[in-house]
Amino acid sequence: MIRSHVLVCGGTGCTSSGSPKIQAAFQSEIEKLGLAEEVKVVQTGCFGLCALGPVVIVYPDGTFYSNVTVDDVAEIASEHLLKGRIVERLVYNDTGAAEAKEGAEEAHASLNDTTFYKAQHRLALRNCGVINPENIEEYIAMDGYAALGKVLTEMTPDDVIQTILDSGLRGRGGAGFPTGMKWKFASGNRGNVQKYVCCNADEGDPGAFMDRSILEGDPHALIEAMAIAGYAIGANQGYVYVRAEYPIAVNRLQIAIDQAKEYGLLGKDIFGSGFDFDLGIRLGAGAFVCGEETALMTSIEGKRGEPRPRPPFPAVKGLFERPTVLNNVETYANIPQIILHGADWFASMGTEKSKGTKVFALGGKIKNTGLVEVPMGTTLRQIIEEIGGGIPNGKKFKAAQTGGPSGGCIPAHLIDTPIDYDNLLEIGSMMGSGGLIVMDEDNCMVDIARFFLDFTVDESCGKCTPCRVGTKRLLEILDKIISGNGELEDLDRLEELSNYIKSASLCGLGQTAPNPVLSTLRYFRDEYVAHIVDKKCPAGVCKKLVRFSIDADKCIGCGMCAKQCPASAIARTDYVAPGHKLASFAIDSKKCVKCGACLPTCKFKAISKQ
Numbered sequence: 063m064i065r066s067h068v069l070v071c072g073g074t075g076c077t078s079s080g081s082p083k084i085q086a087a088f089q090s091e092i093e094k095l096g097l098a099e100e101v102k103v104v105q106t107g108c109f110g111l112c113a114l115g116p117v118v119i120v121y122p123d124g125t126f127y128s129n130v131t132v133d134d135v136a137e138i139a140s141e142h143l144l145k146g147r148i149v150e151r152l153v154y155n156d157t158g159a160a161e162a163k164e165g166a167e168e169a170h171a172s173l174n175d176t177t178f179y180k181a182q183h184r185l186a187l188r189n190c191g192v193i194n195p196e197n198i199e200e201y202i203a204m205d206g207y208a209a210l211g212k213v214l215t216e217m218t219p220d221d222v223i224q225t226i227l228d229s230g231l232r233g234r235g236g237a238g239f240p241t242g243m244k245w246k247f248a249s250g251n252r253g254n255v256q257k258y259v260c261c262n263a264d265e266g267d268p269g270a271f272m273d274r275s276i277l278e279g280d281p282h283a284l285i286e287a288m289a290i291a292g293y294a295i296g297a298n299q300g301y302v303y304v305r306a307e308y309p310i311a312v313n314r315l316q317i318a319i320d321q322a323k324e325y326g327l328l329g330k331d332i333f334g335s336g337f338d339f340d341l342g343i344r345l346g347a348g349a350f351v352c353g354e355e356t357a358l359m360t361s362i363e364g365k366r367g368e369p370r371p372r373p374p375f376p377a378v379k380g381l382f383e384r385p386t387v388l389n390n391v392e393t394y395a396n397i398p399q400i401i402l403h404g405a406d407w408f409a410s411m412g413t414e415k416s417k418g419t420k421v422f423a424l425g426g427k428i429k430n431t432g433l434v435e436v437p438m439g440t441t442l443r444q445i446i447e448e449i450g451g452g453i454p455n456g457k458k459f460k461a462a463q464t465g466g467p468s469g470g471c472i473p474a475h476l477i478d479t480p481i482d483y484d485n486l487l488e489i490g491s492m493m494g495s496g497g498l499i500v501m502d503e504d505n506c507m508v509d510i511a512r513f514f515l516d517f518t519v520d521e522s523c524g525k526c527t528p529c530r531v532g533t534k535r536l537l538e539i540l541d542k543i544i545s546g547n548g549e550l551e552d553l554d555r556l557e558e559l560s561n562y563i564k565s566a567s568l569c570g571l572g573q574t575a576p577n578p579v580l581s582t583l584r585y586f587r588d589e590y591v592a593h594i595v596d597k598k599c600p601a602g603v604c605k606k607l608v609r610f611s612i613d614a615d616k617c618i619g620c621g622m623c624a625k626q627c628p629a630s631a632i633a634r635t636d637y638v639a640p641g642h643k644l645a646s647f648a649i650d651s652k653k654c655v656k657c658g659a660c661l662p663t664c665k666f667k668a669i670s671k672q
Contacts, residue, residue, distance in 0.1 A: 066101045066143060067121045068092075071191065073108030073278050074271070074310055076115035080132065084116055087132050091139035101143050107279015109191035111178055112432035114154060119191075126176070128154040178430050181449050183411065185419045186234075186272075186395040187435045190279030195314050198321040201282040207327055209398035210286050213293055214335040217401075222294040223249060226397070228405035230417030235262055235353075235390030235495050236468070236570065238416070238483040245294050247377035248385045252296030258381040259291045260388040262358055263304035263311070266350035267466030268517060270497035272421040273391035275433055277304065277311035280395065281318035285328065285341060287394035290401065292339045295387055299340055303358050306345040315343060350467075350521035353495075354569045355388045356380075357523065368523045369569035390495065392421055412438030416482030420493070426463075426500040429454050434498075439480040442472060446500060457502035461585070465494025467514040467521075468574035470581030471507060490581040492574065506603035507586040508593055511578045512540040518575040529572030532563040536579060544604040548594040557583060602671045605656045609672045610649050616668035619644025623660040623669060629653050632660060 070085040088103045109117045114128035125148055134152055141147045193200040213222055227242030261284060265273045288300045304312055319341050322328040330338050344362045351357050352367040359381040361367035380386025396418060400408045409417045416438040424434050429451030436445060442462060453459050461471045470491035479485055483493050515537050524530040536559055539552050560576030567573045592600050599607040614637050624632040624647055631653035638645050661669050
């Protein structure tokens with residue numbers, strides 16, 4: 063009889079840190095200790111707290127071990143699994159979980175007691191880190207495929223669409239279009255016209271990994287949801303478009319598809335209902351523009367991934383010029399739970415116009431990097447300070463970038479903004495797929511705008527002039543500003559050109575590309591002015607505007623900085639400061655390459671960066 067389960071994270075982050083070796087080591091140690099019939103090792107998807115991986119959780123007590131290595135496995139096996147004694151040095155130390163509790167075992171009794179998890183509501187991520195994604199029976203044990211069974215035996219296609227409409231579910235991949243409305247538009251002429259159901263698992267935003275984690279941790283949820291969508295609109299074929307750089311996700315999705323077919327949950331006459339539905343995987347080569355729905359469908363067709371003019375919209379003329387529904391992974395992950403628990407249940411979460419929960423990939427200058435799922439309307443402060451653990455190293459929060467290169471930067475004074483679709487648009491940002499990059503006082507906002515614009519310039523397909531040429535001109539102006547050659551008139555040019563690109567570009571990539579520029583101009587205009595007028599980068603990031611200098615009165619003349627300088631830009635002077643025995647050093651600004659190697663070498667803080 064199994065008395066303990068050892069759950070080992072098998073997401074991409076932990077896998078890259080050696081979790082497969084940890085899993086194998088646990089299996090070996092358990093067999094050595096004669097516990098093979100009592101303890102089961104389970105590979106799961108991502109637990110969410112990626113900063114602490116590899117993560118291992120032992121149930122039923124729920125002890126959360128973080129940063130585990132292969133060398134730690136023998137101790138956990140012999141002490142915890144055999145003798146029942148928690149290995150305290152490896153337990154995730156969360157002060158919020160231990161408050162008002164007595165005893166280490168009690169303090170670590172539940173994962174949900176940690177500050178990172180207790181403010182979350184895991185709906186799309188409900189099975190990630192809980193089940194083995196490569197075992198269909200574990201998914202079925204968590205009510206998997208019950209929603210598909212209910213739909214095929216108790217509901218009409220129109221009932222399904224109405225339920226999704228009533229739930230208020232909006233697309234989690236970008237603009238937030240009502241999911242039920244999209245399905246309704248594609249539902250006409252069922253049985254008379256070939257239709258398709260597609261999934262956007264391309265997820266090209268820098269810093270975003272929500273969809274990947276769902277595919278790696280709960281692939282059957284996507285399969286079940288796409289089959290439900292197929293029934294609702296009258297489609298018998300679906301395609302998942304996933305980037306080839308997600309090998310673990312692709313492998314587990316293929317395993318799940320094969321298992322679903324073996325169990326009769328994909329293919330012909332599902333649940334004896336007469337409904338047929340099959341699913342295939344199509345790999346993308348990493349083009350960001352293929353996250354746009356028409357470009358994605360063009361790529362599935364085997365053509366160059368370029369967007370098409372709309373109308374006609376995909377619900378009328380999509381994949382292979384047939385009616386098509388396209389949603390992203392997170393959107394589909396909500397569908398089975400809405401069917402099982404009802405539209406009112408889902409609509410009770412979130413805000414008036416943004417129902418349910420949203421998954422964010424929390425990264426950047428934040429203590430708890432990882433996946434976060436919270437009800438719509440949760441404030442940015444709650445996400446950053448409570449769940450994220452705040453800004454490390456005592457730095458101040460400066461801004462947060464939502465929506466990736468298509469989004470905008472939210473300044474510190476708007477940290478109490480409730481996060482939903484409409485609020486983000488109002489303050490110049492957008493939800494996007496859910497990337498949330500946190501920045502502190504050491505980030506230059508002009509440089510941030512340039513970083514995202516450089517990305518969109520590279521990723522533009524070049525089909526339309528406003529995006530192909532306009533974004534390049536924006537980037538040139540930003541390069542001019544950060545090099546110290548900017549003019550105040552450039553700020554007007556940035557705004558004028560940005561608004562033109564937004565209004566004239568063919569697809570969403572070009573229409574949203576100027577958002578980082580416009581939002582930083584709106585909230586951090588003083589930094590642009592400092593770059594132009596003062597020829598200074600306030601954050602000390604833009605190299606051509608940075609100066610390193612040595613305070614001669616603080617310098618003791620040790621010469622350590624000169625030894626570290628790769629450009630031989632630091633030399634001894636004739637000046638000896640009062641109280642010192644050796645002459646001080648100075649930096650030749652003409653030779654200095656501004657690498658900053660000298661700064662950490664000075665123990666007397668005589669070197670400054672301006």
